[in-house]
Amino acid sequence: MSHQVDVKEAEHWLCSSCDVPLESRTVEVAYMGSKYPVNLPRCPKCGIVFVPEDLALGKMSEIEKILEDK
Amino acid sequence: MDQKELHELEYKCIQECAPWCIARCPAHVDVRAMNAAVAKGDLDLAAGVFLKKVPFPHIISHVCDHPCENVCRRADVDDALSIRALEKVVMQQASSSEVKITRLRSKNKRAAIVGGGLSGLTAAVELAKKGFDILILESSDRLGGSLWEYSEEELPRSLLNQDLELIKKVPVELRFKAALGSDVSLAELESDFDAVYIGIGPGIQLPAEIELDNEGRPIVDPVTFQTSRQGVFAGGSILTGAGDRSPIGSISGGRRAAVSMDRYMQGVSLAASRENEGAYETRLYSSVGEIEPQGRILPAEGSTDYSAEEARREAERCLQCQCLECVKVCEYLQHYKGYPRKYVRQVYNNLSIVAGQRHGNLMINSCSLCGLCQEVCPEDLHMGEVCKAARYTMMDQNRMPPSAHEFALRDMEFSNSDLVTLARHEPGMTSSTYLFFPGCQLSASSPENVGRTYTYLREKLRGGVGLMLRCCGAPADWSGRGQLFSQTLADFEAQWHALGSPTLVLACSTCLGVFSDRFSREKVVSLWEIFDRHGLPQGVDSGQVATVSVHDPCTTRHEPKIHDSVRSLLRKIGFEIRELELTREKTECCSFGGLMRFANPDLAEKVIQRRIDAAPETLLAYCAVCRDHYASHGKPTWHLLDLIFGTATGDAAVYRGPYFSQRRENRARLKAKLLREVWGEESPDYKGYRDMKLHIEDHVLQLMETRMILVEDLQKVIAWAEETGNRLVHKETGRFLAHHRPASVTYWVEYTPADDGYTIHNAYSHRMELVEEIKR
Numbered sequence: 100m101s102h103q104v105d106v107k108e109a110e111h112w113l114c115s116s117c118d119v120p121l122e123s124r125t126v127e128v129a130y131m132g133s134k135y136p137v138n139l140p141r142c143p144k145c146g147i148v149f150v151p152e153d154l155a156l157g158k159m160s161e162i163e164k165i166l167e168d169k
Numbered sequence: 170m171d172q173k174e175l176h177e178l179e180y181k182c183i184q185e186c187a188p189w190c191i192a193r194c195p196a197h198v199d200v201r202a203m204n205a206a207v208a209k210g211d212l213d214l215a216a217g218v219f220l221k222k223v224p225f226p227h228i229i230s231h232v233c234d235h236p237c238e239n240v241c242r243r244a245d246v247d248d249a250l251s252i253r254a255l256e257k258v259v260m261q262q263a264s265s266s267e268v269k270i271t272r273l274r275s276k277n278k279r280a281a282i283v284g285g286g287l288s289g290l291t292a293a294v295e296l297a298k299k300g301f302d303i304l305i306l307e308s309s310d311r312l313g314g315s316l317w318e319y320s321e322e323e324l325p326r327s328l329l330n331q332d333l334e335l336i337k338k339v340p341v342e343l344r345f346k347a348a349l350g351s352d353v354s355l356a357e358l359e360s361d362f363d364a365v366y367i368g369i370g371p372g373i374q375l376p377a378e379i380e381l382d383n384e385g386r387p388i389v390d391p392v393t394f395q396t397s398r399q400g401v402f403a404g405g406s407i408l409t410g411a412g413d414r415s416p417i418g419s420i421s422g423g424r425r426a427a428v429s430m431d432r433y434m435q436g437v438s439l440a441a442s443r444e445n446e447g448a449y450e451t452r453l454y455s456s457v458g459e460i461e462p463q464g465r466i467l468p469a470e471g472s473t474d475y476s477a478e479e480a481r482r483e484a485e486r487c488l489q490c491q492c493l494e495c496v497k498v499c500e501y502l503q504h505y506k507g508y509p510r511k512y513v514r515q516v517y518n519n520l521s522i523v524a525g526q527r528h529g530n531l532m533i534n535s536c537s538l539c540g541l542c543q544e545v546c547p548e549d550l551h552m553g554e555v556c557k558a559a560r561y562t563m564m565d566q567n568r569m570p571p572s573a574h575e576f577a578l579r580d581m582e583f584s585n586s587d588l589v590t591l592a593r594h595e596p597g598m599t600s601s602t603y604l605f606f607p608g609c610q611l612s613a614s615s616p617e618n619v620g621r622t623y624t625y626l627r628e629k630l631r632g633g634v635g636l637m638l639r640c641c642g643a644p645a646d647w648s649g650r651g652q653l654f655s656q657t658l659a660d661f662e663a664q665w666h667a668l669g670s671p672t673l674v675l676a677c678s679t680c681l682g683v684f685s686d687r688f689s690r691e692k693v694v695s696l697w698e699i700f701d702r703h704g705l706p707q708g709v710d711s712g713q714v715a716t717v718s719v720h721d722p723c724t725t726r727h728e729p730k731i732h733d734s735v736r737s738l739l740r741k742i743g744f745e746i747r748e749l750e751l752t753r754e755k756t757e758c759c760s761f762g763g764l765m766r767f768a769n770p771d772l773a774e775k776v777i778q779r780r781i782d783a784a785p786e787t788l789l790a791y792c793a794v795c796r797d798h799y800a801s802h803g804k805p806t807w808h809l810l811d812l813i814f815g816t817a818t819g820d821a822a823v824y825r826g827p828y829f830s831q832r833r834e835n836r837a838r839l840k841a842k843l844l845r846e847v848w849g850e851e852s853p854d855y856k857g858y859r860d861m862k863l864h865i866e867d868h869v870l871q872l873m874e875t876r877m878i879l880v881e882d883l884q885k886v887i888a889w890a891e892e893t894g895n896r897l898v899h900k901e902t903g904r905f906l907a908h909h910r911p912a913s914v915t916y917w918v919e920y921t922p923a924d925d926g927y928t929i930h931n932a933y934s935h936r937m938e939l940v941e942e943i944k945r
Contacts, residue, residue: 126939163935167530
């Protein structure tokens with residue numbers, strides 16, 4: 100996964116509990132025993148992450164399949 | 170799969186076997202490829218194909234005895250192809266008919282060739298190319314031997330000479346007026362040369378050292394062409410006699426002897442790996458199909474030769490014989506653009522990879538295991554068995570992609586949970602002669618028909634009809650989960666034995682196959698046979714008279730009695746039947762088999778559409794899954810039970826069938842309802858995973874279906890988000906977005922609270938885990 104993910108969609112969302120906009124932060128994603136750092140929109144206070152639909156169904160799904168076939 | 174099994178499987182697939190023309194040509198000219206090139210108008214390409222196997226092309230294109238034409242399959246339609254005439258036009262009109270010869274480094278060994286006819290010259294050219302030094306002994310004063318006996322019309326002298334000149338392209342010593350016996354003895358040749366070839370014509374006295382048969386021909390090894398004397402070989406018309414003279418046979422004989430002489434001089438085995446040299450019987454199968462007879466194309470009036478255009482039209486008649494019987498009928502086998510011989514190799518390679526990408530995983534998991542390939546295969550090769558065995562191996566190797574089957578296995582787990590399972594004798598009875606086992610999919614798709622059928626069976630069958638609700642375990646087997654499959658069967662078996670092992674009445678042919686394999690066909694009976702034997706329910710008039718095409722489930726492939734019963738029932742109800750081309754033992758899978766639709770949804774779409782496109786009439790299915798697959802793609806499809814019970818009214822044929830979540834709910838509700846209504850027990854209605862009302866628009870339900878997300882998954886996410894406050898909120902719409910990972914999948918739900926629950930706007934998922942610690 101590229102380390103930068105274009106997530107313009109994130110500008111429309113706030114953390115509901117902390118009531119603050121999301122900021123791009125490094126998050127680790129893990130699958131099939133591998134871990135990768137990715138920049139994702141995240142609440143700077145509590146840390147809740149946002150994965151937009153396009154990312155989940157696109158790039159993420161592709162990488163899941165590659166890792167599953169490793 | 171080990172190497173031996175791989176080779177056995179590869180051998181079974183005959184797609185790469187030579188067509189008849191190539192196998193019968195002793196020199197194995199690739200007639201099929203040459204014809205294809207001529208048909209494309211590419212005579213240069215055709216010349217390249219022809220020259221690859223024929224060292225003396227003008228001679229052969231004029232006087233070949235063309236055994237290829239005698240076995241051409243086009244003769245089954247109209248006339249065999251005029252292959253020699255095509256070779257001739259190729260040599261006449263290709264921009265170059267030059268034979269290119271390259272010689273390897275000299276091996277410092279010498280071979281003597283006795284006889285300058287076609288076989289001797291071929292042996293000389295072949296050995297010279299390999300780097301041997303050659304002496305040709307010819308008893309007359311010119312090369313060519315009996316080729317000079319052809320008339321000028323048959324073989325123009327200029328072209329004969331042109332071909333004979335080829336011998337000058339290799340360093341060959343020629344000695345004319347040198348006859349074996351009178352001018353030079355065999356003993357001299359044997360002492361001066363490392364190998365000797367005798368290619369003289371028939372009727373010439375041979376040296377006494379060589380053993381002859383009772384017709385005076387040298388006795389040679391049929392594979393190596395070695396005579397009774399080591400290092401002395403013979404071939405050409407001396408072996409066939411003057412009557413059976415074959416120019417292409419002489420070329421083949423000279424070449425085969427040259428292979429032996431090369432090996433002899435290098436001191437390696439003469440006989441090893443020499444299969445299919447010379448003319449042989451091919452194992453290829455090729456169906457001629459429906460081809461309009463048109464007859465052979467003839468050269469224009471006054472000409473003996475084809476024009477390029479005539480040749481193109483003649484070559485277009487070539488059937489390009491190949492097998493592909495299975496590929497023609499299977500969307501899956503077509504999809505991967507190969508054929509089983511290639512696929513089994515890919516499967517083998519995929520299972521053997523130690524590190525790196527396993528590119529074959531999806532291919533292995535995409536097969537429906539339906540067995541149509543075996544049914545149409547002349548050699549009985551079953552790709553489904555190969556793929557299923559591979560899945561078991563992948564599980565053993567811990568290499569099965571989790572996304573392929575997890576959703577289906579979750580469904581099976583639910584079907585075998587306490588919420589769904591039931592095993593009872595008929596109310597008021599303490600034993601059962603029969604046990605109705607509707608199967609998980611009929612219970613999911615049409616629980617009402619399960620109830621109606623159970624009532625019918627209790628009326629018609631004596632000795633007690635018990636009921637068992639659960640899944641037979643097929644999804645575990647299809648996905649390579651051997652342990653799970655065994656455990657599921659063992660659980661079933663325990664319940665079945667506890668009821669006294671009654672005869673199983675099965676609505677689903679997948680269950681029927683599973684139980685027949687595990688126990689015996691004697692212990693199972695198809696529901697359709699029972700209906701056919703005991704008659705339609707009384708008072709039922711379907712009111713429908715129409716024509717339908719029966720779609721037999723792929724798991725009935727070898728159950729002709731079930732096929733007959735279903736058709737008999739349809740006639741009794743008053744339906745006309747128009748059979749599909751692929752029907753009964755040649756039926757297609759609906760894409761559920763082998764869990765194809767879960768592992769490869771895109772391919773499943775194509776499989777479903779292919780069947781729909783082949784069926785002009787309304788379909789009639791007697792498997793709930795098949796019916797729902799076609800109906801959900803807009804194809805009107807009845808379920809046989811709807812016709813039997815007269816409930817096939819209105820839009821029953823186009824009703825898409827329940828979504829995954831509803832299917833689960835239906836199974837659980839069925840148990841509760843039957844307990845209440847049949848056994849008169851208290852049993853609360855099933856309320857779903859939890860008491861949380863969700864309003865889901867139809868387009869979102871459809872998304873959830875393709876994304877394999879259940880209502881209970883949404884409920885889990887929302888419950889968690891509402892409890893923890895972990896959710897995002899949209900600045901403009903005020904909608905919430907929450908995610909949660911109840912097990913191996915992270916679900917995202919976009920929702921708004923409503924008065925009585927929640928409204929769902931979107932749902933998606935991923936399998937990757939976010940390593941996320943939320944601070945509160």
